Amino acid sequence: MSRIALFGSHVLTERDGVQHVLRDQWVLVEGNRIAAIQPGRPAADTHYEAPGRFLLPGLMNLHNHCFSEAVARSHTEDGNGRKNNQSIVYTVLMPLSKRGAELLSAEERMAVARLGVLQLLKGGATTVMEPFRAGMAEMFDAALEMGLRFYGAPYIFSVDAKARPDGSVDYGMADSSESAFAEWNALHAKWEGAGNDRIRLAMSPHATDTCGPELLRAAHARARELNVPFTTHLAQSPSEVATIQARHGCSPAEYLDRLGILPGLLAAHAVSSSDSDLALMAERGTVVLNCPRVFARSGTTASFARFAGAGIRTLVGTDGYNMDLLGEINAAAIISKVTEHSATVATAPELIDAITRHAADAIHRPDLGRLVPGALADITAVDMTHPHLQPMHDPRRALVWLANRANIDLVMVDGRMILENGNLPGFDEAALTRAGAAAVEKIWALPEAQAAFAG
Known part of the structure; x- marks a missing residue:
């Protein structure tokens, strides 16, 4: 030994x-x-x-998107890609990620995955939870190869939404849940416990507006059966809140509560939640994955202190934007103090806990997130x-x-x-960077990408 x-x-x-x-x-x-x-x-x-x-x-980042962030990088700042102020989730991220997964070869997808894992490691993360399209399963290969502790969370959807030219969202009618479950189960059978148990899966229905009640119940039951973490996007935009209100007569948090899946849920963002939603989430033991910088670039304040002050266990993730946990907790501190008008909220110890032991506790891993014997x-x-x-x-x-x-x-x-010394021994970082960037640039060259970025 x-x-x-x-x-x-x-x-x-x-x-x-x-x-x-x-x-x-x-x-x-x-x-x-x-x-x-x-x-x-x-x-x-x-x-x-x-x-x-x-x-x-070891720093823990429980919400990240390597592939979709790479597709959007340096295109969607300054308001680009937002049609009628619509979230870029359905104008850029989801449609171009899907198109990219189809367009790129397995080798090119692996290049993008390696570039993402390289950035995560150089940003100090040792554990990452990564929701991504099942067509980007090379994320598992890259994490295994490069040494990351990885919770892969392949999306499942009821519908695959995209923005219309006017910015409204077309949710379509096709139910893709059966094939999505089949893909998730196949990946779980292949990868769970690989790499001396460094590689695991999480269950990740995409969002409240893209997943119907039957799929959400089934996904939650499967996650409990296999004892894997359960995560989804929740109230990440006003349009999502409006969609759920129109469909179900309630907020996204209330929708999930009716389905019995708020307790222990890892809820990404929750920025459009009301105060009553936050009180409900606190009562149910929901965990919020706060990613402040990606929202700040669109003029939205995602305040860590707002969630924590409501009694919710609040963690910090990067959402793929910069993949820099130190920068993210710095942003969480600044945004919280400004929005709450208080210098005493979102303190340094709180924020460090949010990417170490509190993150470990949220996924029931007392063996992570702590520097203690054992x-x-x-x-x-x-x-x-x-x-x-x-x-x-x-x-x-x-x-x-x-x-x-x-x-x-x-x-x-x-x-x-x-x-070591900020670099990965045994890897040519310059070559990894060139290969990953070249693969993403193939997506950028597509006419639909140019149209999406134009806003």
Whole structure:
């Protein structure tokens, strides 16, 4: 069994269930578990002992979209792609992701997947939950190959919606749920537990407006049967809320509550939820996956503090936008303080918990999200010696308010060092980047892509 020792000038652990920072400690890893945290230099096969590192539990990003984000990158800022102020979900992301999955070869799809995983790892994430079209199953291959701990969440739909030229959404009439379940089950049979249990699945009906009640009930029952996480998009736009009100006479949260699937649900975004919706979600134990930056670019404030203040367990994910968890928690802090008119909300410790132990608890993984003996050895190390981080009184505040993904130094997953000095040993990052970008550019060249981006 290999023994790896990492020195941390600061080590984030917990004491009596409370976040706690230790100074000048060694974290000893034996195999794929944390064996000890101690002040003295332990005997080990490999030592990482550069001073100035802040050792954190491996960062967890439970809502990300590698492929659709790549398709939209640098096109949809400044309002592009929004027809009549419609969300880009149905004008750009969903139709072009589907078209891209059909257009690209398996090798090209793998190139896009590798580019996404590369960015996630360089952003410090050790665990990622990724909803994506079943046609992009190469995400599993890339995560396995590159060492990421990965919860793949292939979408299932009742209908495959897209925007009409006037910006309204065409939900169609075709019921695709039977084939979607068949694809999901096949992927579960192939991938669940692969890579020494690094690769798992989650159940991900796409959204309340694209999934009917029968599909949602069946998906929830299947998730409970297999004991996999259950996630969906909830109230991510005013048009979704209006659609559910017209169909069912209630809000999206009330719709899911009638179906009995709010408890423990990982609800992405929830930005268009009312205060009464949030009270209901808090009562039911729903988890909100807050992704503030992707909404901020459209002028919408997705306040972490609003959800947390309502008593909801609130996590932070990237939604694929930049795939930078440090940048995302910084945005969560700023947006929360501005929207709530308070400097004391969305504190640094809260936000770090939102991408470590609270995220682990949300998916029932007490072996993740913590630097404690016995936990799995998923570790993110940040180099805090840079001039923009010095002098430093509190490493947690410095991490949230001053650090960025360029400061990510080491990433360990399952006891294996995946990232060293900010780079992936054994991979030609420049070649991966070129291949992924070239594949996406083939989608950009399509006439329908040009029309979608034009807004």
